[in-house]
Amino acid sequence: MECEERTDKIFTLRSPRFSEGCLLMKYALKRAAAGLATMLIVSFLTFAAFDLISGDAATAMLGTSATPERLAALRAELGLDRPLPVRYGEWLLGFFTGDLGSSTSYKQPVWDLIASKTGLTLCLSLVSFVLIAAVSIPLGVFTAGRRRFEGARTALNQLGMAVPPFFTGILLSWVFGVGLKWFTPGQFPDAGRDFAGAAVYLLFAAAALSIPRIAMTARMLRSTVQEELGKDYVRTAISRGNDRGQVLRRHVLKNALPPVVTFLAQTMAEIVAGSIVVEQVFVIPGLGQMLVTSISNRDYPVVQAIVVILAFWVVLAGTAADLINQRIDPRLRLGGAA
């Protein structure tokens, strides 16, 4: 209560209330514009990359049945013989009118193909993210300032960071899947029928994905907390007889968390990239395998859609981190930043 009032006072001092709504609007617009620009750039780069690598949808579709005549006919049919800006413009127009196009390989509308996969991949990355935050933050705070078992802890931390998710994934599948039979590797249950089974399955995949990030985040938080703990205001607060835990929660974390939250948001991009590998190991029908195959098939409508979805997701994570940081540390708020 007391805390809340104080921050409000600071806020009013710095920026008069009447401009708050205006500022918020400006902020939202700025964020949205930046996000849109990011997605546009990413989508254009992806599109252009398809022109640089050898092979196109026509060679991929015809495979070993390709002859020069067939290739030329198919290229004309798919419109691949037109210049890049025209094709990109066409795609962009479709995108903004809600038409993602049709997969060149599967001959199905892109959204039909990837709708359920998008849910699954975003779900996997969210679960991983929650796992990372829920484990690494208490772990980092708890270990800060404690020197017991430091050697073993550092070793464990290094190991956690070094072991790649695909290996952890194989290990988890062997031990908990083939060995203990807690889940059946290669048989992702239908969430509609067996919700608990699907959740358990995803949890193991998320664990494989999260372990290196947990190790990194915990270590980072530990060092930022430790740094704060060494500062004068903490010593003063503790010497005045304040409870150590309370000082930690009220003051230290407030200063130590923002960089970690920013770091966590950045890991979202890495989680999304990592999920491609983990989905393959666990045979989860998510976007990862779809992306890899579609690149190999030069199926640009599908690749474009997936890349834009993932870019949007990462942009969203960055925005969320910003908002959370502002919540934690009033100095980072709109008025303060301006």
Add this chain to the structure above:
Amino acid sequence: MKRKLLAVLLLLGLLGAVLCGCGDGSADKTPEGGQTSGSTEPAAQPAADHPNEITVGIAQDLDESLDPHKAVAAGTKEVMFNVFEGLMKPTPEGDLIPAVAEKYEISDDQLTYTFTIRDGITFHNGEPVTAEDVGASLARCKNGGDGILEVEAFSNIRSMETADSRVISITLEEPDSEFLSYLTTAILPADYDGQDTAPVGTGPFRFVSRAAQDNIVLERFAGYWGEPAYLDKVTYKIIENADSILMSLQSGAVDLFAHLTSTQVAQLGDDFNIEEGTMNLVQAMYLNNAEKPFDDVRVRQALCYAVDRQQILDLAFDGYGSLIGSSMYPAFGKYFDDSLTNHYPHDVEKARALLADAGYPDGFAMTITVPSNYQPHIDTAQVIVEQLKEVGVAAEIQLVEWGTWLSDVYAGRQFQATVVGVDASTMTARALLERFTSTAGNNFINYSSAEYDAFFQEAVSAADDAAQTAAYKRAEANLTENAANVYIQDLADLVAVRKGLTGVRFYPIYVLDLSGIRYAD
């Protein structure tokens, strides 16, 4: 306090969103089936209480049109073999038997084929198969266009006439003793346009659904004209990762997996029987005959002598596989000439002498381009690199992704050497040998021999079977003598089948016939 509450609420909300997202995301997927007792107890007990269905693992998705006249990938044809039939269909022995047709007659001049369609035969959608459907399907493959791959042999069709709804006669321009083999071309309903994504045929299984990069579901077609399939339902599960393939078999998620490597098979354990067949591929180090130094027959022969094929089998395949010496594999019993197999015994001295003769006494450097998606070819190339060192040839492996291989090596013919397997699309020698005629559009090795073209032409236009077989064998011998490629082997096809299941049948083409597979009890 307020803040703590907020945090807790936020976390709960997030968790809720996560869980809801999961539910929504995959609720509309095809049910996995066969799992009645929850996820913690997998189908580990294939006893009497199992439903009459299996899950077959495949390493590559059917990521193209499912229309049989458009599909090009061997993996797609392998699966859809169970869904489609032509007038004729192949048997495991390599013969052709009538399928959609009940019987056929060939006129004395070998020009007119008259087919009578089976009485009462229907498509999977319940519509009867008529002579019009047959005519439309064949015409579709004769004309091509719109992504349909024209069948070269059909350009020989002069006319097709339907006497009544069950009789169709096809008249050819000139005799073609292999014409029947091309009539395995799928017969489709003429007035149905959903073949790309929801194919309809006449085979023992009907297509139910495809979830991209996830699964394909087939069900027994109750109205099948012939002996019905034993299984009610088959789910193909796509598993690309090699480690996951093993785990899926061992965990009970998958009952049958074809094309395994000997290493994978060795790790499988007691739950599986291993059936060994042949892949029906011509695996070779294909050489660009137009590129220096491979345009010199002596260089190509030297490479053949330098490569120890038995050692490749021993080192990379645990001894599995059968050696070949030309573009023909043993399962094609009639056309396979075993005397060519050991035309180039491993002989380093001879290889060196030939290289010196050709002007490369110190060898040369070369690049072997290998598609990265198929480990056996990569393993083979690695052994070859070591073997070539002995004759002074410094080979380097360049791994390329499949799409790049198709465009640069296959379509663009920009390569020196490549290790791949070439398969036959129909059960004819022509399917394997036509590509080496000097004008063939798919002659990616740029092979050019007037003598070969003559042999091939002789075979195609031969009046009787014996003369044709003899001509094809001469063409094969020509490939061997000119060392068109460094021929290696036909790979062994190792199929893991869960104990209790029987009925795997091997064909001389790349298919997996599910109709005979059944539970033994």
